[in-house]
Amino acid sequence: MDTELFLFLNGLHADWLDPIMIFISGKLTWLPFYLVLLFLLIKNYKKQSVLVIISIILLIICSDQISSSVFKPLFERPRPCHNEAIKDLVYLPNGHCGGAYGFISSHACNAFALAVFITQMLKQYYSKIAWVMFVWASLVAYSRIYMGVHYPGDVLVGAVVGAIIGWGFVRVNKLISQKINKC
Helix, strand or coil, rough: HHHHHHHHHHCCCCCCHHCCCCCCCCCCCCCHHHHHHHHHHHHHHHHHHHHHHHHHHHHHHHHHHHHHHHHHHHCEEEEEHHEEEEEEECCEEEEEECECCCCCCCHHHHHHHHHHHHHHHHHHHHCHHHHHHHHHHHHHHHHHHCCCCCHHHHHHHHHHHHHHHHHHHHHHHHHHHHHHHHH
């Protein structure tokens, strides 16, 4: 079922959409977006933003390592573009397939971890932040299917694992913040 859904979604490509999805899937593409988030965090948390920023750094390291160094070697599920049975049917807009294994999507895991964390940190200041963060995370996650490097299941489980990690970091951040405020 995952393979059929992948082939359907990956098959919906269009020439005009290729550069957009390549852009969305890029690692440095979102740097201006991250800088805006950083500005909003500093603006609203002032001195406490140091703890929030350290939390984000640790969140991304944790999310990325869990997805890349735990899940991928544990499950060893080939990316669709490395799957011998379907690799000739996979559309790769930029011609790059990536590493051998794709379960879970690190892009989805990292994006959803950050989306949950930022939403929880900024929702009291910006009522629409959840919409912004989850639309962004969903676009990043979907781009990985479009790019031919992840099955929908890779992306879905990556998003769930990322959301759990993000929520865990929210809880830890709040506990540390409470202890600091008591001192």
